[in-house]
Amino acid sequence: MTKLQVRAFLYQLGSFAILFILGRFIIAEYTGLTGIWIPMTSFVAATIIAPKFQAVKTKDGEKLFMKWIFIKGIRVIG
Numbered sequence: 001m002t003k004l005q006v007r008a009f010l011y012q013l014g015s016f017a018i019l020f021i022l023g024r025f026i027i028a029e030y031t032g033l034t035g036i037w038i039p040m041t042s043f044v045a046a047t048i049i050a051p052k053f054q055a056v057k058t059k060d061g062e063k064l065f066m067k068w069i070f071i072k073g074i075r076v077i078g
Contacts, residue, residue: 027042
């Protein structure tokens, strides 16, 4: 794996983890869900909401791209 692929993996893992933990606390506090349904609901929500990162080799070298549901289009990160 290249350096940018590792960075893309870590960015994606970090953003998912933050949204999962935040969602788990919010769902547990403000909904009537119990048991396994709290982490399952948080997992689905974090999977949909988390930004997607990908390292791609282009003519100019390898670049890091991000796509997110709240941003139109694809952004070049690095």
